[in-house]
Amino acid sequence: MVVIDSDAQLPDLAVVLVGRTLWRYRSELAPFYLVAMLALGGAVLHITHPEWWAWLLGAATVTAWALAVFGDRVGLAVRRERLYAAGVTVSTGGWLSAVTALGIGFQPLPPVLVAGGFMLAVPWWVHRRRRAKVRVDRQIAAWPEIAQSVGLAGSRPQSAVVDVWGWRARFALARGQTIHDVVGKVPAIESALGTFRGAVRVLPTRDDKANRFELRVLDTDPHADAIPWPGPSVSSIAEPIDLGPFEDATGARVLLLRRHGLIGGVAGSGKSGGINVLMGNLSACRDVVIWAIDLKRGMELRPWATCIDRLATTPQQARVLLRDAVAVLEARAEHLAARGQRTWEPAPEFPALVIVIDEYAELADDAPDTAAETDSIARRGRAVAVTLIAATQRPTQKAMGKGAVRSQMDVRVSFRVRERKDVDLILGQGMLSAGWHAHTLNAPGKFLLSSPEHDTPRRGRAYLLTDEAVSTTAEHHASVRPVLDAVSQRALDARRSSPEPEPTEADAAEPEPHAGTTGDGPEAALRKALDGAPDEGLPIAHLLMITKMSRPTLYRRLNDLVTTGHAVQVGRGRYRAPRPDSDHTV
Structure with missing residues (x-):
C-alpha cells in the first residue's frame, strides 16, 4: 500500500493553481504583465546597453506612427483603437528609453511607471472587444463540458477570434464526427452558450477538412437594419452580381451567365426587393437584353419598363414571349x-x-401550356446565353416540381418560407437537413444563397432599393440598353410571319382566354358557369370547384370580366353573366 503525503503535494498544487489562474486571466492581467516586463527589461538594458536609449526611443516613435496610420492592416479597425495602441507604444517606449539611460531607481521613474500603467490599463479593461475576448476565452475553456452536454464529446477548440459582430472559432472533431452532426446540434449549442436563438452559424473551414468546422456566434445581428443599395456592381453579364452582404460583410456575389435562377419566398419576405437588386444590375449590363413576364398586370416589373425589351402582362403575351x-x-x-x-x-x-x-x-396556373417552352429554355438555353430567372411566392410541388425547369436551376435564392418543407422545394432536396433553414429568416430581405460558388448556408440581406432609386436607375440606363442581335431578330421576324397572331394593345386590356376557351379549359368553364348562374349568382366556392383555378387567379379573371361587361357581381362573393333585361351590379 502506497501512502501519499498530501502535505508535500500542497506547494506543487498551489503553484499549478496560480499558474492556471494567471494564464486563464491573462487578458485582464495584461497591463500588469506589461509593467513587470518594462521594469525588468529596463533594469537589464541599463546594466548591459545603456547607450541604446536613443534607438529605443526612435523605434517606439516610428512604431507608434505606423500603428496610428496603418493599424487597420493588423486588426485595429477602429480609429480610437489605433490611437490607443500608438499612445501605449510611445509611452512605454519613452519610459523604457529613460530607464535604459538613467537606471530603474532614478526618480520619479518608478511611480511614473505605476501611475502610467494604471491609467493606460483602464481603457484596456473597459474596451468592449477586449471584454468580449475575455468572455470568449472562458467559453472556449468550457468547451469540453459544452461538447459533452450537446453530444459532441471529443471535439476540441483550435483557435478563436473576436470580430465586430461577435466571435468565431475553429474546432477539431472527434473521430467519426462530421459537420452534419454539428449542424443538427445548433439549437443545443445556442442553449449551452447562452446566446439568442439564431445566433450560431456552423461553417466548414477554409481548408474544407471533414474533421473540422468553424463556429460563428453573433452578439448582434449585422442585418438588423435595411442596407441601402450602393448601385450596380457589374457592367457585364459575365461578372458576378452582388445581391447584398453576408454577415461577415463580404458580398453575396453570384454569376448568372449560362445559369438559370430560382427566387422563392412568401409575401413580405423581401423577394420583390431581391428582384429589384437583380433588375438594377441587369439594366447596367450592356450585353444583356431583358424580357420579363409579370402576370400581376406589371405591378412589380413595370417600373423597369424602360430597361425591359419586352414585358408580358397577360397569359397570351407570356405564351408568345416564351415561344419567341x-x-x-x-x-x-x-x-x-x-x-x-x-x-x-x-x-x-x-x-x-x-x-x-x-x-x-x-x-x-394561367398558362399551363407554356410548360414545354419553359422546359426547353431551361434545358437548352445555357450554351446560347438564354437565361431563365423564375420567382415565386408559392413554392408548390405543382408549380415547381414539373418538368426540367426546377432541376435545371443552378442558382437558388430563398427568402423566408412559411413551412420547413418549402426549403427543399426552393433550395433542393435535403437542404433543410443540411442546415439551410430558410424558415427561420426573421426580417424582410434576408436570404440564403445556393449556387456553385456558395455551397454552405450563409445568411445574406438583399440591398434595399427605394422607389426613387428604381426610377433613377431605370432612367439612367434606358438610353444604353442593347438590342437583339441580327440572328435572333431574323428568327423573330420569321415567327411573326407565321399564322399565329401577335398580341395587340386590345389584348392587354381584354381578358385573355385560357387554353381551351372553346373547349374544356378553366376559362371556358368559368364562362359557362356564369352563363348558367341563377339570378342570385354563384358563390366563389362554387366557381373555384368548377374552374379548378386558384383563388387569386379566379378573382382576377372575375374582375376582368366585370370590367369589360362580361360578368356582374350581384352580391358579396356572388357572380353571374349579365342579363339582357338587367345590368344589376353591386
Whole structure:
C-alpha cells in the first residue's frame, strides 16, 4: 500500500493553481504583465546597453506612427483603437528609453511607471472587444463540458477570434464526427452558450477538412437594419452580381451567365426587393437584353419598363414571349453549329437574353401550356446565353416540381418560407437537413444563397432599393440598353410571319382566354358557369370547384370580366353573366 503525503503535494498544487489562474486571466492581467516586463527589461538594458536609449526611443516613435496610420492592416479597425495602441507604444517606449539611460531607481521613474500603467490599463479593461475576448476565452475553456452536454464529446477548440459582430472559432472533431452532426446540434449549442436563438452559424473551414468546422456566434445581428443599395456592381453579364452582404460583410456575389435562377419566398419576405437588386444590375449590363413576364398586370416589373425589351402582362403575351424565346435559342444554336462554335459569348452586338418571370406559379396556373417552352429554355438555353430567372411566392410541388425547369436551376435564392418543407422545394432536396433553414429568416430581405460558388448556408440581406432609386436607375440606363442581335431578330421576324397572331394593345386590356376557351379549359368553364348562374349568382366556392383555378387567379379573371361587361357581381362573393333585361351590379 502506497501512502501519499498530501502535505508535500500542497506547494506543487498551489503553484499549478496560480499558474492556471494567471494564464486563464491573462487578458485582464495584461497591463500588469506589461509593467513587470518594462521594469525588468529596463533594469537589464541599463546594466548591459545603456547607450541604446536613443534607438529605443526612435523605434517606439516610428512604431507608434505606423500603428496610428496603418493599424487597420493588423486588426485595429477602429480609429480610437489605433490611437490607443500608438499612445501605449510611445509611452512605454519613452519610459523604457529613460530607464535604459538613467537606471530603474532614478526618480520619479518608478511611480511614473505605476501611475502610467494604471491609467493606460483602464481603457484596456473597459474596451468592449477586449471584454468580449475575455468572455470568449472562458467559453472556449468550457468547451469540453459544452461538447459533452450537446453530444459532441471529443471535439476540441483550435483557435478563436473576436470580430465586430461577435466571435468565431475553429474546432477539431472527434473521430467519426462530421459537420452534419454539428449542424443538427445548433439549437443545443445556442442553449449551452447562452446566446439568442439564431445566433450560431456552423461553417466548414477554409481548408474544407471533414474533421473540422468553424463556429460563428453573433452578439448582434449585422442585418438588423435595411442596407441601402450602393448601385450596380457589374457592367457585364459575365461578372458576378452582388445581391447584398453576408454577415461577415463580404458580398453575396453570384454569376448568372449560362445559369438559370430560382427566387422563392412568401409575401413580405423581401423577394420583390431581391428582384429589384437583380433588375438594377441587369439594366447596367450592356450585353444583356431583358424580357420579363409579370402576370400581376406589371405591378412589380413595370417600373423597369424602360430597361425591359419586352414585358408580358397577360397569359397570351407570356405564351408568345416564351415561344419567341425558344425560336431565339434555336436560331442561335443553328448559328453556332454552322460556325463550329459551342457557346454564345455575350457582347453589346451579341447580347445574352435574360427572361425574368415574376410569380412563376401564376404562369403555371394561367398558362399551363407554356410548360414545354419553359422546359426547353431551361434545358437548352445555357450554351446560347438564354437565361431563365423564375420567382415565386408559392413554392408548390405543382408549380415547381414539373418538368426540367426546377432541376435545371443552378442558382437558388430563398427568402423566408412559411413551412420547413418549402426549403427543399426552393433550395433542393435535403437542404433543410443540411442546415439551410430558410424558415427561420426573421426580417424582410434576408436570404440564403445556393449556387456553385456558395455551397454552405450563409445568411445574406438583399440591398434595399427605394422607389426613387428604381426610377433613377431605370432612367439612367434606358438610353444604353442593347438590342437583339441580327440572328435572333431574323428568327423573330420569321415567327411573326407565321399564322399565329401577335398580341395587340386590345389584348392587354381584354381578358385573355385560357387554353381551351372553346373547349374544356378553366376559362371556358368559368364562362359557362356564369352563363348558367341563377339570378342570385354563384358563390366563389362554387366557381373555384368548377374552374379548378386558384383563388387569386379566379378573382382576377372575375374582375376582368366585370370590367369589360362580361360578368356582374350581384352580391358579396356572388357572380353571374349579365342579363339582357338587367345590368344589376353591386
